[in-house]
Amino acid sequence: MTKQEEKGTYGLMAEFDSPSAIVAAARRTYEAGYRRINAYSPYPIEELAEAIGFHHSLVPLVTLIGGVLGALGGFGLQYWTSAIAYPLNVGGRPLLSLPAFIPVTFECTILLASFGAFLGNLLMNRLPQPYHPVFNVPSFARASQDRYFLCVKSDDPKFNDAETRAFLAGLGAKEVSNVES
Amino acid sequence: MNTNYAPPADLGRVQKVATGVGLIGVIVWVISTVISGKPKDTFFQSYLVAFIFWTGMALGCLGLLMVQYLGGATWGLLIRRQLEAASHTLWLMLALFLPIALLGLHTLYEWSNGSEDPKVQALIDHKSPYLNPTFFLIRGIIYFTIWIGLTTLLRKWSKQQDESLDMSAVQRAQNLSGPGFVIYGLAVTFAGVDWVMSLDIEWFSTIFGLVILIGQGVSALALLISIGVYLSGREPMSRVYQSKHFHDLGKLLLTAVMVWAYFAFSQLLIIWSGNLPEELPWYLERFKGQWRWMGLALIMLHFVLPFLLLLSRNLKHNARRLMMVAWLLIIMRFVDLIWMIAPEFNRAHGGQVAHYGLAISSYINYAAAMVGVGGVWLGWFFHQLRQRALVPDNDPQLNEVLARAEHVLSFEGH
Numbered sequence: 001m002t003k004q005e006e007k008g009t010y011g012l013m014a015e016f017d018s019p020s021a022i023v024a025a026a027r028r029t030y031e032a033g034y035r036r037i038n039a040y041s042p043y044p045i046e047e048l049a050e051a052i053g054f055h056h057s058l059v060p061l062v063t064l065i066g067g068v069l070g071a072l073g074g075f076g077l078q079y080w081t082s083a084i085a086y087p088l089n090v091g092g093r094p095l096l097s098l099p100a101f102i103p104v105t106f107e108c109t110i111l112l113a114s115f116g117a118f119l120g121n122l123l124m125n126r127l128p129q130p131y132h133p134v135f136n137v138p139s140f141a142r143a144s145q146d147r148y149f150l151c152v153k154s155d156d157p158k159f160n161d162a163e164t165r166a167f168l169a170g171l172g173a174k175e176v177s178n179v180e181s
Numbered sequence: 182m183n184t185n186y187a188p189p190a191d192l193g194r195v196q197k198v199a200t201g202v203g204l205i206g207v208i209v210w211v212i213s214t215v216i217s218g219k220p221k222d223t224f225f226q227s228y229l230v231a232f233i234f235w236t237g238m239a240l241g242c243l244g245l246l247m248v249q250y251l252g253g254a255t256w257g258l259l260i261r262r263q264l265e266a267a268s269h270t271l272w273l274m275l276a277l278f279l280p281i282a283l284l285g286l287h288t289l290y291e292w293s294n295g296s297e298d299p300k301v302q303a304l305i306d307h308k309s310p311y312l313n314p315t316f317f318l319i320r321g322i323i324y325f326t327i328w329i330g331l332t333t334l335l336r337k338w339s340k341q342q343d344e345s346l347d348m349s350a351v352q353r354a355q356n357l358s359g360p361g362f363v364i365y366g367l368a369v370t371f372a373g374v375d376w377v378m379s380l381d382i383e384w385f386s387t388i389f390g391l392v393i394l395i396g397q398g399v400s401a402l403a404l405l406i407s408i409g410v411y412l413s414g415r416e417p418m419s420r421v422y423q424s425k426h427f428h429d430l431g432k433l434l435l436t437a438v439m440v441w442a443y444f445a446f447s448q449l450l451i452i453w454s455g456n457l458p459e460e461l462p463w464y465l466e467r468f469k470g471q472w473r474w475m476g477l478a479l480i481m482l483h484f485v486l487p488f489l490l491l492l493s494r495n496l497k498h499n500a501r502r503l504m505m506v507a508w509l510l511i512i513m514r515f516v517d518l519i520w521m522i523a524p525e526f527n528r529a530h531g532g533q534v535a536h537y538g539l540a541i542s543s544y545i546n547y548a549a550a551m552v553g554v555g556g557v558w559l560g561w562f563f564h565q566l567r568q569r570a571l572v573p574d575n576d577p578q579l580n581e582v583l584a585r586a587e588h589v590l591s592f593e594g595h
Contacts, residue, residue, distance in 0.1 A: 091456060099453045102446065 010133035010181035011036075011153035012164055013140065014173035019045055022148035025171040026051035029150065032167065036156035040134070040149040059120045066116025067109045074108025075101055136180045151179065186570040189415040196563035203556005210549035213542060223543070225285035226526050227550035230518050232281060233376060234400070234551055235558045236274040237393070237514075240369060241401025242267030243332055244394070247358035247365065250335070250351075255581045256429040259421065260405050261573060265339060266565035267401070268332040273561050275325040277554070281376075282318040289526075291382050293317075304382055312379055320375055324368045331361045342575055351576070369394045380525040384463040386452065392444045399441055400514045402434045403507035408566075410504045418571055421583060424498040431497030434507065438491065442484040466524050470537025475520045483513040515551055523547070 016022040019041065026039050030053050039048050049055075082088060083095040090097075122128070134140055134151060143149050150173075152164055161178075168176045210227065217223040246264040249257025286293045292312045296302045305312075334357060341350035370390025378389050386392075409430065413422030452460045467476055487506050496502050523539060539547075572579060 099446075099450050102450070 008181055009154045009161070010136075010179040011151050011156075011159070012161070012168060013134065013137045013177050013179050014150045014152075014168040014171065015139060015175045015177070016148040016150065016172070017146075017174055019048075019148060021172055022150055023047050023051050025168075025173065026150055028171055029152065029168075033158050034152050034156050034164075036153040036159070038151045038153070040140070040143040040151070042144050042146060042148075058124060059117060062120030062124075063113050063117040066120075067113035070108040070110070070112030071105055073112070074105040077108075078104055133179050133181045137177050139175065139177070154181075185574060186417045186421075186572045188567045188569075188571055189412070189417070191415060192563055192567050195411070196560055196567070199559035199563060200556050203553055203558075203560065206549050206552030206554075206556055210546065210553045213546040213549055217542065217546065222288055222526070223546055225281070225288045226523070227547045228285065228554075229281060229289055229376070230515075230522050230547055231550040231554035232274070232277055233522070234515060234518055235270075235554050236278075237397035238400045238404060238558065239267055239270045239274055240328065240365075241397035241399070242404070243271070243328055244362065244365060244369075244398060245401055245405075246335055247331070247362045250355045250358040251362070253355070253578075254429075255578055256426060256433075258573060258576055258578055258582050259426055260409070260430075261339070262566060262569060262571050263405055263408050264401075265332075265336050266562050266568075267404070268328075269336065269565045270558055270561045271325065271329050271332055273558060275322075275329065278321050278325065282314070282321055286314050286317065290317075290379060292379060301382065308382070317375060320371065324372045327364055327368045331357070331365060335361075339573065340569075342573060343569070346575055348577070366390075366394060369397070377521060380522065381463055383459050385460070386448050386463075388444055388448045388451070392441075392448055395437060395441045395444055396514060396517060399434070399437045399510055402430065402437055403510045403514075406430050406434065406500075406507040407504055407511075410500045412571065413500060421572060422500075424500065426582075427500045427503055428494070428497045431491055431503050431506075434503075434510070435488070435491035435497075438484060438487050438510070442488070445479075466527075466537065467520065471539065472520060472524055472537050475516060479513065479517055479520060482509060483517060515548075519547055 014025065016025060022039060022041065023045065026037070026048060029037055030051060035053065037052050039052050041048060078101045079096060082097075087095050089095075093100075134149075137149075139147065140149060150168070152159060152168065154161075158164075165176050214220050214224045214227075242264045246261070246268055249261060249264070281289070290312075291301075292305050292308060293314055296305060335354050338350040338354045341347070370393075373390045373393035377393065378385065406427070409422060409427065412418035413427075449464065452464060455461075466472065487510055490496055490506050496506070523543075524537070527537070572582070
């Protein structure tokens with residue numbers, strides 16, 4: 001194999017036909033020392049994320065930050081408008097009327113927390129992404145139907161085309177294909 | 182009984198311990214009642230709080246029993262036996278209701294006595310077609326008939342499922358649960374109005390029934406988590422319970438805590454915005470003295486702290502930590518009921534309010550009543566729980582519950 005060919009390879013894609021098979025295969029791949037791996041399934045499989053060594057996501061933190069900003073912003077806006085910028089006596093109530101401020105504060109918390117979750121997801125998944133090499137594998141279309149895929153990327157330090165191919169085949173993959181970059 | 186999931190022998194010991202602790206509670210309760218100087222008042226006031234709390238525990242479980250049939254989720258299978266055992270204690274609560282309606286009514290409810298104040302008397306007369314001792318008793322019996330009727334039918338069909346593989350019994354339980362939950366919810370609302378809201382002759386709040394209802398749900402889920410932690414440490418349920426199940430129960434508890442805060446706050450917001458003289462005093466009283474601190478404790482420990490803790494996925498996966506939150510919420514349920522009920526007794530019979538709070542001895546009296554009735558309740562509950570296998574062995578969903586891995590349930594289980 002020449003250097004040129006390796007450069008054109010994104011990685012190797014192994015195809016499995018059951019969720020148990022891919023979880024087992026992903027675990028063994030991780031245990032074998034591969035780290036630049038990714039898995040694809042038609043629906044979320046919680047153990048699969050753990051199996052490929054994916055433990056922590058920053059999305060909850062971004063959501064929390066969004067929520068806190070929303071709470072402070074929503075409350076601050078009401079406080080500023082009704083107590084500082086345009087003080088108005090409503091039925092003799094204090095200008096800072098906590099019970100009345102809570103619904104808007106709550107809604108703003110939810111709004112910015114959702115923005116945080118949505119945008120955080122897009123950013124951290126580097127979306128939108130018009131081109132991704134995995135779609136060069138013809139059978140990958142079934143990743144959203146009934147097949148499960150495990151991809152070992154070529155930039156993994158342990159990656160070696162022949163060895164990795166044999167290793168993946170040994171895990172019970174239906175097919176191992178080359179992913180062109 | 183299917184021996185695969187027979188209750189652990191240890192459960193009999195737990196039943197005895199619960200009853201024993203309850204007995205100590207009763208002794209403390211009796212002593213603190215006698216030395217209080219006004220034994221009849223003291224007794225029925227703490228009795229009412231304990232009655233409302235433990236009836237609420239049973240009713241929360243009955244509600245969840247119907248919810249799990251409606252939802253058809255796998256967590257329902259895991260807790261169905263506990264829910265059925267807890268619902269059965271409604272027979273006990275029916276027996277404990279009768280003393281309130283027959284003996285304690287005039288001690289507890291101002292509307293059952295006349296008033297020297299002509300304005301209050303006019304109000305009592307106005308409400309008397311509904312709020313009168315006979316109708317109070319009849320309504321109470323109607324509520325219990327509805328709840329016990331639902332319990333009896335659901336338990337009967339559940340037993341039929343144990344005896345045969347025929348799924349039609351479960352189908353009937355599911356069909357009943359929809360309309361059953363509506364009727365149950367109405368009965369809980371009316372009971373909340375009768376037993377708690379009518380303590381104040383003038384006050385009313387239309388969301389009050391839902392505040393009571395969701396509080397019962399919080400109690401029930403906290404109980405289920407505690408029982409779950411106990412059972413998961415022993416054969417046979419140690420083979421069944423997994424951290425994912427506690428995760429599910431924790432999520433339900435988080436939801437219940439949030440809904441409680443939502444309803445409780447809605448009531449405050451509506452009354453605060455309305456600013457009407459017949460609604461507002463209920464809150465104004467509770468913003469003074471000890472009640473004020475109790476109210477703040479409710480905000481912080483019944484909502485803010487459990488809410489923040491239950492957001493954590495790791496905490497929900499850790500059964501013991503989850504149980505700590507559950508116990509905190511059980512205590513706060515008790516505090517919430519004291520906060521709702523006890524201030525009413527400060528100004529019974531139009532008397533002047535001396536101070537906004539209770540003496541330490543009164544708190545001991547309330548707590549002892551709660552433990553005393555609770556011991557009897559838990560004894561009854563554990564006795565029922567020991568009668569049957571701890572999971573419905575014939576249910577086709579059982580494989581999903583037992584599956585060690587999440588993904589197996591969706592595709593390979595078939």
